[in-house]
Amino acid sequence: MKRIYKAVAVAPAAGGGGFAVHLDGKPVNSPGQRPLVIPARALAEAVAAEWDAQVDKVDARGMPMTGFVATVADRVSPQRDFVVTELAGYGGSDLVCYLADEPAELTARQEAAWAPLRDWASEAFGARLRPTAGVMPVAQSPASLAALRRGVEALGDWELAPLHTLTSITGSLVLGLAVLHGRLDAAAAYDASEVDEAFQIEKWGMDREAEQRRRRRRAEVAEAAKFVELLRAG
Structure with missing residues (x-):
């Protein structure tokens, strides 16, 4: 998809107990539309850095930490x-x-x-x-x-x-x-x-x-x- 967001930030996840990556103030969800609640700030910051590094298009192949986080949400936990x-x-x-x-x-x-x-x-x-x-x-x-x-x-x-x-x-x-x-x-x-x-x-x-x-x-x-x-x- 095209990069349509401008600002990337890490914030406490809704309800506490972890961190979320926000794009223009909205939390990122998994491809399966599950909330991505990341337990460690260092990991959340690495995920945010991947999103921020995207230029014109978002290329998932260059976002390995994001891919692992999504895998946990959509495949491992369920x-x-x-x-x-x-x-x-x-x-x-x-x-x-x-x-x-x-x-x-x-x-x-x-x-x-x-x-x-x-x-x-x-x-x-x-x-x-x-x-x-x-x-x-x-x-x-x-x-x-x-x-x-x-x-x-x-x-x-x-x-x-x-x-x-x-x-x-x-x-x-x-x-x-x-x-x-x-x-x-x-x-x-x-x-x-x-x-x-x-x-x-x-x-x-x-x-x-x-x-x-x-x-x-x-x-x-x-x-x-x-x-x-x-x-x-x-």
Whole structure:
């Protein structure tokens, strides 16, 4: 849509308990026409800055914090149980459990990156995850899967939205949780998810399209981590 507003401001949300972004004095709603009540001022200010940075047209692709806020309002909060179940499901086929059976150099790199994260999942959540090599799936214990689900359930709606991005891009619930709990930063999490790709690039090089895709995915992981940082900044 065209930018038809002039002034952007952050104000206490109606009824208290958070902040709203106002355009010419009117609060912004989600695409689903739900009020956007943002719990942290730092995050609200970042959302306001995105709106203020728009020039002639409002381009949602350049407004990642706004996108996460809208996702919470329109998708996460209305169907929280579904989102929790979807995220917890990644634990059954988590990237950090699937090692290449060859070449040995790649397997060693994967295990060096992923074994400490499996250990962390065991210590942090009580989820002992079994690794496997090759294409055959490995069944994780019901107790471990239940432990991971509890880890997801313990998060608030505002944390589930960035966790969904982190998990879906990396293919790993463990990596997503590691970012939310401060075990990894965004760059380290993305690198851990691309051990195989990085190895192949070393051997065969990379085409332009693949490089653009990697940059886009890395940026999305960084945006999700930034959202969590702003959310917790208060």
